[in-house]
Amino acid sequence: MALPSGLLGALDPTSDRAVFRQIADHLRESIDKGRFREGDKLPSETELVEHYGVSRMTVRNALSILQGEGLAVSEHGRGVFVRPRPPVRRLASDRFARRHRDEGKSAFTVEAEAAGVHSEVDSLEVKEEKPSQDVAARLGSPRKVLARRRRYLIDGRPVEFGTSYLPLDIARGTQIAEPNPGPGGIYARLEEQGHRLDHFDEEIRARMPSPHEVRTLHLASGVPVIHLIRTAYDTEGRAVEVCDTIMAADAFVLAYQLPAT
Structure with missing residues (x-):
């Protein structure tokens, strides 16, 4: 034919x-x-x-x-x-702006609403553990941390999973250690405890996924991942969280507004 x-x-x-x-x-x-x-x-x-x-x-x-x-x-x-592709989310530079936390929204929720898609979190795990050498160095070498692991879905499709690591002297016994940290997420709780956030450092690289990442994100052959490591600092200069995140590269656009002066 x-x-x-x-x-x-x-x-x-x-x-x-x-x-x-x-x-x-x-x-x-x-x-x-x-x-x-x-x-x-x-x-x-x-x-x-x-x-x-x-x-x-x-x-x-x-x-x-x-x-x-x-x-x-x-x-x-x-x-x-x-191949059908998951809905694209714009990873905007202002996604952690305080105005979103004041509205009781996490960064993931804000981005999903802007894209007009349904978001949800599954595979949630919260536990105390010994940090890796890299995470410990970023947080000032604590012996143990609180780890919050979760996977994010858009319209039922997994697009991202990550782990937040927080020092125990900040997180233990607080709502941060609960499965649901409340409106605005863990950053809102940190600020309520007096750790007013000052800035975030992010390191981003693209690579091919590991077998575990392929299974977790249901990746098709040939789809790379974005590996993002973010460190949150309070106004005293202390690192209060490290977030290690893996994202399906075909589900995101990295959108940043940079000053010219």
């Missing part, structure tokens, strides 16, 4: 780019331009073989590139489909 005219390009015999990569380029461009939308079935192997006049193995290699990039997913017996 012939594919619709203009849906895919033609091979360039003068190009030094491998044929299967040219085919992958055509399919990727069609996805980017919306000719194939999320959930759409891509042309079958037979259709692509006939369209390009190449072997089935060449077509399979092209489709495997898209799957490796996280753009497509294969469903046994049905074909290859454009």
Whole structure:
């Protein structure tokens, strides 16, 4: 069966780019331009073989590139489909502004509301433990910390999980040690205890996920993660929290407003 005219390009015999990569380029461009939308079935192997006049193995290699990039997913017996992507959240530079805490909202809630999506937290765990060497160094070398682990979902899809580490002399016996820390989250509770927040330091890098991260975030093949480590400081210069977060890279846009002076 012939594919619709203009849906895919033609091979360039003068190009030094491998044929299967040219085919992958055509399919990727069609996805980017919306000719194939999320959930759409891509042309079958037979259709692509006939369209390009190449072997089935060449077509399979092209489709495997898209799957490796996280753009497509294969469903046994049905074909290859454009992979649905989770809703994108903008990770804005003002997400920890005090006005949000004063309204009783956490940063995650604020971002989800701005995106018009439903957010929730699952897999919550709160316990005291010995910190890693890196976390201990950031917090001033405490022997034990309170760790708050949670996973965040948007419209039912996991997009982020992280752990907050707080010194025990601040967190033990307070609402911070409870599963629900109350309106505004743990930052609101810290400020109520006199630790008025002054600034946050963030370190961000992108990398490929570990097997545990793939399982936890239900990541498709080829989707990287954003690894963010944030340290919160109070006005006395003390580090009062370290948050180690892993995010599905295809679910976020990092949006920052930087002063020019």
